[in-house]
Structures are given as structure tokens and as C-alpha cells.
Amino acid sequence: MLALQLLINGILTGSGVGLVAVSFGMIYSCTRVFHVAHAGTYTISAYFVWSLLLLGLPDVVAIVAGILLCGAFGIFIQVALYEPLAKRNASQLVVLIASLGLLAVIQNLIAMIFTPNILRMPSTMLGGVLNAGSIAVTTPQLLLFILAVLTVAALIFVSRNTVFGKRIRAVSNNPGLGVITMLRPRLVYIYVMGIASAVVGITGIFNGYDLGLQPYNGTLILLTATVATIAGGIGSIAGGFLVAVGLSVLQNLSLLVIDGRWSVAITFVLFIVFMLFRPQGLMRAR
């Protein structure tokens, strides 16, 4: 029974990490920006919703608005930071440092405005728990899982079956050719940043409901998500998502056989071994 509980816990936690991995991978594979500040967007999403709830908005409206605000925030980052750096031919290292700096600014601004304390959503609407025998799942956990699966399915569908998706893939593969063929890569980057930031907002918001809001909680989840992005195959939506879920399940189930102190370390050792044998990742980008 413990194994089943840990398995379910791993899948539910992993689906949230999966969305972070997928969105981070989308940005990296398309813009080639190692967008560390994505952790900041993850964090700020829950604070958007928290503020909107305080203003008296219903949960559903606040959540939808929070996701849209995250998208707008991502577009702002692209237009105000990455695009000017690209125009000045900044190296990838410079862009990475700028992104790290932006993350520090976001985290510290949140701490200044909302205090560094762990906050709780000022709403009990999603406070329910679903019990089935000894299995207990909270409403935010369940909603996040459902939304994560639907979002990943939608992203795969759009990527493979729509002109817009093909345009993103074309620019990702060859931005130079994208300019010549009038695909307007700069505009594509803005779209991708907007969509990916909205997607990471889903995890940020529901984790905020479930685990509370903290200014500095995005870094750890981004680290795991980055590993999943690379191991899943950069640019592969399904790969990143599946590896994130797999890593989370592995971390949970490993508690059955090893001490909790070694759980994270063992998981990452397995990741290194996996990458040694399959450096291209689990799946190839399509």
C-alpha cells in the first residue's frame, strides 16, 4: 500500500514539474536562452493569484487571470530583456547572467512586497481532500495533474498539426532560414515566451494553493525540470514531461529501499548514468 501511495504522490508531483520542464524546454529549444528566470515566473504566478483573490475575485477568474498575467510577464521579459540583448549580439553567457540577475530581482521584489514568509492562499475553495481508502489527494494536486496532462496534449497537438506549431519548430531548427522565409523569428520568440510562461504559471498557481507561497521556491523545481528537459530530449514535449514524472516517481519510490537522505542523490546518479548511455535524451524533438 505504501508503494501505491508513493507512486501516486510521485505522479502528481511529477506532473507539475513536467509542465515546468516542458515550458523551459520550449523556450530553450526555440530561443536558445537558458531562461533561469523561468523560476521567477513560476513563483510570481501564485502571488498574482493571491493578490487577485485579495481583491475579491473568484478563484476561477483569479486563476485564469493569473495564467494570462504570467504569459504577459514572459512577453515583457522577452521584449524588455532578451530582445535588446540579442540586438546587441550578447553572448549566451551574458544572456544567462542577465537571466540569473532577473531571477534575483524577481525573488527579492516578491520578498519585499509580500514578505519572505510562507503565505497561504486567502481562499478555501480548493482546500478539499479526496480520500480513497488510504490514498489522499488534495483538490489542487488533482486539478494540476488533469491540467498538466491536457496542456501537454494540447501543446503536442499544436506543435504537430498546426501552421503555428510548424512555424515554431521551423524557427527552432533554423532561425536564420526563418528570417529569409519571412517566418519572423523575433515574433515567434515572443509567442513562445508568452505561451511557456503561461504554462509554468499553471504549476506555480496550483502548487501555491497546495504548498503555500514562498519567494524563493522556484529554483529547486527548475533544477529538477532542467534535468528532465535534457534527459527527455531538448525540444521534445512528451520526453520532458515523461522524464519529469519518472524522476519524481523514482524519488518517491526510492524511499522504499533507501534512506531519504540519499533519495535525491541516487536519482541524479541514475540520471548521469542514463545520459552516459543516451546523451541525446529519451526522445528526439519533433
Added chain:
Amino acid sequence: MHRFRTYALSAVLATALAAPAMAADKIEIGAILSLTGVAAAVGNQQRHGIELAVEGINASGGIEGQQVEVIFEDHQAKADQAVLGFNRLMELHDIPAMISGFSGPTLAIAPLATRRKTLVLNPSAQADQLAKASPYLVNTIPTVSDETSVLARYVYQTLGKKTASILYENSAPGISGRDDFRAAFEKEGGKIIDEEPIQFGETNFRAALLKIAAGNPDALFGQITQGTPQLAEQSKQLQTKFTIVGTTNFIEPALRGNQAANGWVHTQLLNSVPDGIEAKFKEKFGEDMNFHAKQCFNAMEILATSMRKVVKDGGKLDGETVKAALFEIGSFGDQKMPITFKSNTAQMGIGINEFKDGNTVQIENMSSAN
């Protein structure tokens, strides 16, 4: 003659420039706290406690007429940043004393304090190693072993819990607390079933709770400093059957009103601040004054009282003289909840509290084992 004139002019200039420093009407004190990063919530409470104390000290005439100024450094709960902060305080300000926070950073600056003979007051970190880290490190709080021995005895003897598991923060005080509780509980005759670590700032305890619950312990000793409301809720969601117990640092103000924590038992170091201070704190900073803020408020008062004695006695303010004055005075605070020093680590009263109707209520009063 020309050279003589140059020397004379230089001497006059040097005297003029030095004059303000010599006649300085302020005393600089350092504070190295976690003002940003995962532990910023605790660090900012500490900062506010110090600021409020300094405000009162300066309003009542400072230290024998000299105003107190605190220079804050941010260690982000990291040892290397604490060392940098210590060096900045010493090189730029040559301060005689400072207040620090968190076990790891305080342990990192302890050897430097010895070398520079600078007094470091630690008001809220409790790792056992702090007791003997430096002759210049004075802990105005008992170490965690004092609390765990009282708690283990109460849990085993009074509550009748014979088995326990431990959930601890993977940090110096977390590991200290884990080892101390294990030793104290086993000494009582109890059995530790499981030990599960948590990263600092982590609020997802479900996997660890599931594993602990599978061992079916009578009690869970929690040695974490953040995320206890989430621990309470997740424990309730998973319908765990053990009694959750902990020490002072385990209880956050955010737990107040949380019905999920009902039945929790914890030791509580008995500290107090003068009447009206808690209300003033809430009015000034918009939040309740927690244990850490009170500890820092009191540490600043201890420092100011000791410094006053040095100045009154005509001594020079440095780490050595302030430390000597502190031990000469020996006892601080009010008579009901005094902080006394017989060694580098303070003695304080310890109570046993229980959560009832979302509030922590004292059910017994013990005394410090130190």
C-alpha cells in the same frame, strides 16, 4: 623649513580629520542575519527585533549619551556569506560586538571572532556545537539538547509514547536536534523507528510523511523551522495517527489558528519582552513579534546594558570588555523569565505547550537543564 611646514600642515589636517571619529557620538554594532534567501522570513523578524530595541535604547539616551547604530549584513543563511559579512564589519567599521543568526553561519564566524576578539551574540541558533565554538561567542539561547531532553522525557513518561520517528531539516541545527532527540528518547527507553530529512524551505512533506506513517510510530519529532502549517495540513490529509512533537523553533506564528495542529506538543523557551513592545512591533512592522524577534530584541538589550557598564566604568568598548561586563552582570530580562549566564550559553525557563483550538497553550513549566 619647507619640509617642516608640510609636516605641520599634514598633522593639523590629520587631527582635523580624526576629530569627528574621536568625538563620535555613535556606537556601531554589527548584525549578520539572513535577510534574503530561503530563511529571510526568520532573518527579517530578527532584524525588526533589533531595530525596535535600538529605537528604544536611543530614545532613552543611547549608551551613556552615545547613539547606537546597527550595521546589517546579509548572510542568506550561508556560511561563506557570513564570513564575508564578518570581514566587512571588521575591516570597514571595526565594531566591538555583533549579533548573528542561524547555526551554520554563526559556526563559520566563530573562529574569526576568536581571532579578532570580537563579541558575537547568538540569540536564536541552537546547534549543540555553538556552546563551545568560541570563547567570544555568547549564546543567549540554550542549545537544542536542553530542549530535546525535556521533550523526550515528557513524551515518553507523561504522554506514554514508546516509539517515535524523526522529520528533520538537513542542516546543522536539524541534525543536532535529530541526534539529541534520538539520544534522549532512547535514554528514556524509547525506540526511534525512522529518520527522514527535508531540505530547508521545503513545504512538500508528503513522501516523508507517508514513509514515516508506514512505520506506525507513536510520535513524530519534527525538527524543522519553516513550513509547519503545511506539515500540519498534509499530516491531517494523510490521516496520520502519531502525535507531532517539537521544540521552540518548530512553532511558527503562522500556525496560530490552524486547527490541523491541534494535539501537537512542544517545548517552549520562556522569553518575554517589556509590556507594550509586542504591540509596538505589530504597529511598526505589520506582523506579530515571533520568538526570534523577541530573542533579538533581548540580545540587543543585553549588549546595550553590558556596553553601558563598560562606558560607566571608564573602560574602552571592545569585545573583551563587553564580554566581561556581560558575565559580571550575569542576569538579564525580567524576574519571571530571566536570561542568566553561568557559561557561554544562557539558561532560560522551558515550558511544555500543547496546541488546542489552533493556539499553543502552556501545560507545564520545566527548567533549563543547562
